[in-house]
Amino acid sequence: MRSAPGRRVLVLVTDGGDTYSRANQRDAIDIAQRTETTVFTISTKAGFLSTVPGVEAGTVANSGDRVLQTLAEESGGISFFTGDMLSLERSFTRISKELRAQYLVTYNPANKNYDGNFRKIDVRLAERNSDLKVRTKRGYKALSDAP
Numbered sequence: 001m002r003s004a005p006g007r008r009v010l011v012l013v014t015d016g017g018d019t020y021s022r023a024n025q026r027d028a029i030d031i032a033q034r035t036e037t038t039v040f041t042i043s044t045k046a047g048f049l050s051t052v053p054g055v056e057a058g059t060v061a062n063s064g065d066r067v068l069q070t071l072a073e074e075s076g077g078i079s080f081f082t083g084d085m086l087s088l089e090r091s092f093t094r095i096s097k098e099l100r101a102q103y104l105v106t107y108n109p110a111n112k113n114y115d116g117n118f119r120k121i122d123v124r125l126a127e128r129n130s131d132l133k134v135r136t137k138r139g140y141k142a143l144s145d146a147p
Contacts, residue, residue, distance in 0.1 A: 008037040016064030041068035
């Protein structure tokens with residue numbers, strides 16, 4: 001997938017419940033990072049067909065929600081916790097706006113050792129502007145593109 005042209009984005013709409021996984025959270029994050037796929041997650045647990053007691057729309061409520069939030073953040077995406085059709089529509093609108101406002105920043109690292117280790121990156125704005133926000137992955141795994 002890394003050699004496929006274009007930007008890779010996955011929008012995951014789920015109630016956050018894991019019913020049958022062969023991979024764990026770390027595996028999913030690793031695959032997203034290796035394939036440079038940005039993951040946006042939308043949890044529907046706080047509404048639609050049935051309301052889960054104690055769960056309010058827009059909030060992280062349990063470990064399943066935290067998994068979704070971590071997956072999104074580690075891949076450079078955002079998590080949404082919806083409760084009705086209007087908030088679901090707003091989530092998709094925000095994802096659309098986010099994708100249209102992205103910039104691609106690349107660099108050639110001085111360390112050419114592709115050892116598979118995680119390399120932290122820190123992207124900041126040169127000037128303070130309250131209208132702008134940097135959202136990016138925390139880093140990357142130093143892997144060679146060769147098979």
